[in-house]
Amino acid sequence: MIELTIDDIKVKVEKGQTILQAALANNIYIPHMCWDPRLKPYGGCRMCLVEIEGQPRPLASCSYPADNGMIVRTNTPRVAKLRKTMVELLLIHHPLDCPTCDKAGQCSLQDLSHQHGPSQNRIQEEKHSVARRTRNPFIERNQSRCILCGKCVAVCWEHQGVGAINFIGRGFDTKVSPAFEEVLDCEFCGQCVDICPVGALGNKPFKHSCSTWFLESSDNICPYCSVGCTVTLDTREGKIVSTRGIATKGVNKGDLCVKGRYGMDFIYAENRLKKPLVRKNGGLVETTWEDAMHVLAVRLNDVIRDKGPGRVGVIGSPKFSNESNYMLQEFARKVIGTNNIDSSACFGFSKVQKAVSQVFGLSSLPISLDSPIGKGAVLVIESDITSTHPVWGLKFLEARKKGSKIIVLGPRETKLSRHSDVWLRVRPGTSHALLNGIMHLAIEGAYHLKNHMSTAATNFSELEELVKGYPPGRAAEIAGVDTDEFIEMAKVYLTAESRMAALSLGSVENNKGLNTAISAANLVMLTGDGPSALQMPADYANTFGMWQMGISPENLPGYKKIEGSPGKNLFQMLYGKKPLDALLIMGDDPLSTYPDLKKVEEALRNLQLLIVQDIRLTDTARLAHIVLPEASWAEKEGTFTNAAGLHQTTEKISTPTGDSIAGWQIFRNLTRYMNSTPPFESLTALRDHLSDMPIDKGKEKWQYVPVHYEEVEPVDKQYPFIMVTGNLMQHSGALSVMSKNLSEAFPGAFIQINDTDAARLGITDGSTVRVESRRGAATVTVEVTDEVTQGMIFAPINFATARLNELTYAYEGGGAPLTAVSIQQVQSA
Amino acid sequence: METSTSQSTADALDKGGILKNKIKVLKKMYPHTRSVLLPALHAAQQLYGWLSEDAIEQVSRLTGVTTADVKGVVTFYSLFKTKPLGRHVIYLCTNVACLIMGADTLEEYLGKTYGISHGETSADGRFSLVIMECIGACDKAPAMLVNDDCHFNISMDNIQQIMESYR
Numbered sequence: 004m005i006e007l008t009i010d011d012i013k014v015k016v017e018k019g020q021t022i023l024q025a026a027l028a029n030n031i032y033i034p035h036m037c038w039d040p041r042l043k044p045y046g047g048c049r050m051c052l053v054e055i056e057g058q059p060r061p062l063a064s065c066s067y068p069a070d071n072g073m074i075v076r077t078n079t080p081r082v083a084k085l086r087k088t089m090v091e092l093l094l095i096h097h098p099l100d101c102p103t104c105d106k107a108g109q110c111s112l113q114d115l116s117h118q119h120g121p122s123q124n125r126i127q128e129e130k131h132s133v134a135r136r137t138r139n140p141f142i143e144r145n146q147s148r149c150i151l152c153g154k155c156v157a158v159c160w161e162h163q164g165v166g167a168i169n170f171i172g173r174g175f176d177t178k179v180s181p182a183f184e185e186v187l188d189c190e191f192c193g194q195c196v197d198i199c200p201v202g203a204l205g206n207k208p209f210k211h212s213c214s215t216w217f218l219e220s221s222d223n224i225c226p227y228c229s230v231g232c233t234v235t236l237d238t239r240e241g242k243i244v245s246t247r248g249i250a251t252k253g254v255n256k257g258d259l260c261v262k263g264r265y266g267m268d269f270i271y272a273e274n275r276l277k278k279p280l281v282r283k284n285g286g287l288v289e290t291t292w293e294d295a296m297h298v299l300a301v302r303l304n305d306v307i308r309d310k311g312p313g314r315v316g317v318i319g320s321p322k323f324s325n326e327s328n329y330m331l332q333e334f335a336r337k338v339i340g341t342n343n344i345d346s347s348a349c350f351g352f353s354k355v356q357k358a359v360s361q362v363f364g365l366s367s368l369p370i371s372l373d374s375p376i377g378k379g380a381v382l383v384i385e386s387d388i389t390s391t392h393p394v395w396g397l398k399f400l401e402a403r404k405k406g407s408k409i410i411v412l413g414p415r416e417t418k419l420s421r422h423s424d425v426w427l428r429v430r431p432g433t434s435h436a437l438l439n440g441i442m443h444l445a446i447e448g449a450y451h452l453k454n455h456m457s458t459a460a461t462n463f464s465e466l467e468e469l470v471k472g473y474p475p476g477r478a479a480e481i482a483g484v485d486t487d488e489f490i491e492m493a494k495v496y497l498t499a500e501s502r503m504a505a506l507s508l509g510s511v512e513n514n515k516g517l518n519t520a521i522s523a524a525n526l527v528m529l530t531g532d533g534p535s536a537l538q539m540p541a542d543y544a545n546t547f548g549m550w551q552m553g554i555s556p557e558n559l560p561g562y563k564k565i566e567g568s569p570g571k572n573l574f575q576m577l578y579g580k581k582p583l584d585a586l587l588i589m590g591d592d593p594l595s596t597y598p599d600l601k602k603v604e605e606a607l608r609n610l611q612l613l614i615v616q617d618i619r620l621t622d623t624a625r626l627a628h629i630v631l632p633e634a635s636w637a638e639k640e641g642t643f644t645n646a647a648g649l650h651q652t653t654e655k656i657s658t659p660t661g662d663s664i665a666g667w668q669i670f671r672n673l674t675r676y677m678n679s680t681p682p683f684e685s686l687t688a689l690r691d692h693l694s695d696m697p698i699d700k701g702k703e704k705w706q707y708v709p710v711h712y713e714e715v716e717p718v719d720k721q722y723p724f725i726m727v728t729g730n731l732m733q734h735s736g737a738l739s740v741m742s743k744n745l746s747e748a749f750p751g752a753f754i755q756i757n758d759t760d761a762a763r764l765g766i767t768d769g770s771t772v773r774v775e776s777r778r779g780a781a782t783v784t785v786e787v788t789d790e791v792t793q794g795m796i797f798a799p800i801n802f803a804t805a806r807l808n809e810l811t812y813a814y815e816g817g818g819a820p821l822t823a824v825s826i827q828q829v830q831s832a
Numbered sequence: 833m834e835t836s837t838s839q840s841t842a843d844a845l846d847k848g849g850i851l852k853n854k855i856k857v858l859k860k861m862y863p864h865t866r867s868v869l870l871p872a873l874h875a876a877q878q879l880y881g882w883l884s885e886d887a888i889e890q891v892s893r894l895t896g897v898t899t900a901d902v903k904g905v906v907t908f909y910s911l912f913k914t915k916p917l918g919r920h921v922i923y924l925c926t927n928v929a930c931l932i933m934g935a936d937t938l939e940e941y942l943g944k945t946y947g948i949s950h951g952e953t954s955a956d957g958r959f960s961l962v963i964m965e966c967i968g969a970c971d972k973a974p975a976m977l978v979n980d981d982c983h984f985n986i987s988m989d990n991i992q993q994i995m996e997s998y999r
């Protein structure tokens with residue numbers, strides 16, 4: 004600890020902090036413009052000058068380290084004068100077009116000019132007049148206003164790892180721009196817009212929508228992925244005008260990704276449901292809640308009476324709140340009387356849960372967002388974390404800057420592969436074999452680890468026996484990589500001071516199976532690092548919470564195991580020989596994202612009663628007999644639990660669309676219509692119950708589960724390509740396609756194919772291709788790129804229109820359910 | 833959606849892979865890839881005469897420095913050419929020392945004789961003129977570079993002769 008005096012106040016800070024940090028941490032304000040806590044100090048604007056006793060000249064407090072006994076003055080006449088001059092200089096070339104600038108009111112230059120600047124500028128010079136650049140979906144560059152603080156350039160490269168923009172030119176002509184003044188084409192995180200102290204970078208979707216002083220701000224939790232970022236919503240009359248990240252708030256500390264920043268307009272989508280719908284004479288017609296509830300109760304009771312509650316099932320939603328999900332399972336278990344409860348997590352997160360419970364005996368394993376920081380080596384297993392969990396992904400980049408070695412296994416070029424120390428371009432789905440191979444090498448040779456190795460855990464000898472079958476040559480051969488490179492990679496991992504492995508098992512990712520997760524768990528146990536070294540995040544905003552709320556055929560709320568036989572899971576409900584008679588689907592659209600579309604469609608069409616409760620009219624809802632409108636995120640209060648197990652409240656800031664109401668209310672009312680007593684009459688009572696809910700953590704007991712690598716659907720002559728499915732950074736399922744901003748920027752479905760493969764097949768970039776598997780075919784646009792390896796196709800699965808899920812299949816086994824496909828050009832670009 | 837470069841354009845430019853090999857060698861000489869950038873740009877300029885968008889993309893790809901960053905460096909230094917220049921490039925210093933010693937007269941002379949001012953190329957493609965900041969030869973002012981040759985103590989008496997040696 005260091006003690007220094009700032010403006011006669013004694014303050015203590017950690018060693019290594021700058022004077023500015025010391026001051027800010029102690030509520031002493033020093034003006035600053037080019038400094039940001041996430042970036043290396045730049046020292047460009049000189050607004051933060053302070054006087055230090057014993058130093059002849061004033062110094063920039065943002066870059067000067069605090070030291071013991073220092074006596075700092077932040078507000079002497081001398082620095083005041085200098086600040087005045089600084090502002091004066093900054094204003095020489097600045098156009099001062101505040102009346103038409105969206106930043107006005109939130110602009111550092113404006114604020115500092117008011118506080119410190121002169122009323123008249125002594126210097127009259129040429130003003131900047133650079134043409135506005137607007138030809139991209141999200142960001143308007145208005146470089147006349149730029150004060151060249153460098154923050155946008157630094158945040159884009161240093162922090163975001165993209166480097167799309169830089170200072171181009173020199174002196175007066177310098178401007179911030181992409182390399183060739185062309186259209187900005189980046190990941191559109193918008194971090195540069197947030198960080199710009201002036202109005203030189205602006206959010207196009209919010210352009211000229213409202214002056215900042217008419218805005219009200221409130222914080223909310225991002226409804227997209229499981230990182231659970233805090234977003235600050237600027238609203239006018241209850242309508243979201245813009246979205247910001249604020250450095251002091253939430254788990255994200257100001258960072259946001261493209262979805263969190265630009266995707267919130269999904270709540271204003273045109274296809275939002277406004278009234279309950281009931282099928283009459285073949286068509287869905289709007290009706291009242293009373294009528295819908297009445298019809299629903301009668302028809303559901305009919306099925307329960309005639310076929311039995313075991314013939315009814317419900318599907319929960321990883322995008323809906325804990326409150327909605329809890330009430331859904333209460334309704335299923337107590338009112339219908341069935342444990343047939345599942346969700347799309349059946350294809351994804353349930354694998355994490357299974358692996359964790361089988362190997363560690365734990366009921367859940369939340370991730371830690373800071374986990375990569377300070378690790379010697381970080382192993383990323385066929386996961387595009389900067390796309391699936393963008394803000395968490397930034398922690399990997401930060402870790403690397405702080406010295407961690409990032410090892411990436413995966414066929415597709417990703418941001419992490421570009422920022423990795425070692426990147427093995429494995430064949431899709433084969434990282435499991437490499438994990439076994441690493442364990443082989445660890446047992447054979449990692450003598451330094453011997454003392455830590457968990458050899459006493461159950462099944463060690465079985466594991467030893469199994470991984471004997473994965474000597475480096477074989478493991479590398481399966482994965483299609485060079486043996487020496489594999490050995491080198493394993494060495495980097497095994498000899499690191501500390502380690503961690505990360506993999507995502509999203510419900511639309513097919514390149515990892517349960518066995519990949521189990522194998523990774525075996526590995527962290529073998530190296531003695533334990534469960535905390537394994538980071539397997541839940542995918543959607545509330546996947547983790549939904550699971551905890553008991554949306555599972557096997558677990559009750561709080562992970563309590565069901566006594567007796569479990570209910571039907573999704574495989575049995577939709578893909579089994581004897582599908583159900585009635586199904587209630589809340590907040591999900593199986594037709595657009597579940598694998599094996601034809602089977603799903605058949606199962607849904609054969610239902611005697613299909614009830615869909617959602618915020619919009621989905622493809623699935625169009626097949627329903629009864630459709631119930633739920634109020635969306637930001638139109639009701641709710642709780643999301645992020646991948647780290649943190650419960651966060653989402654606030655109500657808008658009035659619900661049409662007649663839509665909160666999910667918990669729907670189930671309360673429905674329970675009454677079914678002549679039962681609702682467990683809770685008010686949201687408060689429900690929330691009190693949830694916050695007191697006991698959590699069964701499980702009994703930690705380490706046990707190896709040796710698993711062989713398996714290829715589920717090998718390629719052959721007819722279907723020679725492996726299709727890998729996944730998410731894009733800008734799109735991840737139902738919500739993002741509702742967002743006008745995101746959909747206009749990233750409109751249609753596409754697949755990626757390797758350039759060499761494309762040349763061989765005569766497929767050209769941008770043309771239309773037909774992709775076919777053993778189950779079906781789809782027609783999409785193709786992107787020819789060297790981002791993917793030969794023999795592979797990458798298919799983002801979120802675009803319902805492409806029906807790519809007609810090709811895929813539901814698989815309950817342990818392998819990765821990759822799809823073998825063929826591809827053929829049908830129309831040139 | 834990165835601002836990544838298309839491999840094919842870059843490859844088409846570097847036909848024999850000459851630049852690729854040069855940069856490979858350079859990479860071994862520096863501890864950080866970013867330090868390779870300046871020598872790599874010089875190599876590219878030497879090879880192609882100037883730094884086109886394709887050349888910049890190629891350097892970006894070969895060094896792993898983003899295109900925006902490469903372009904930033906290229907536009908910062910006046911020795912890098914962002915458009916094709918004449919056969920010979922005159923870098924004339926007009927900073928204080930040289931100015932006092934008559935650089936303005938030289939600039940005027942070059943303008944009159946070859947019809948070029950800063951950044952321009954003569955109609956026959958023989959000369960281009962680049963006005964420079966101090967080139968560190970103030971004691972022998974006025975000074976200029978023509979291509980890689982230094983010329984000191986230039987005056988109206990000897991400039992014609994100097995220019996004549998570049999055909």
Ligand code: SF4
Pocket residue numbers: 142155158159160163165166167168189190191192193194195196
């Ligand atoms: S939006 Fe993000 S990626 Fe694009 S230029 Fe700004 S900081 Fe860089």
Ligand code: SF4
Pocket residue numbers: 148149150151152153154155156179195198199200201203204
């Ligand atoms: S655009 Fe904004 S953030 Fe970037 S250098 Fe200019 S003023 Fe700074």
Ligand code: SF4
Pocket residue numbers: 225226227228229230231232255258259260261262263264392393394395
């Ligand atoms: S990282 Fe996830 S939670 Fe954060 S803004 Fe992006 S989508 Fe939202």
Ligand code: FES
Pocket residue numbers: 034035036037038045046047048049050051052063064065066
């Ligand atoms: S904040 Fe310190 S120089 Fe800009």
Ligand code: FES
Pocket residue numbers: 925926927928929930931965966967968969970973974975
């Ligand atoms: S001023 Fe011309 S060389 Fe220094």
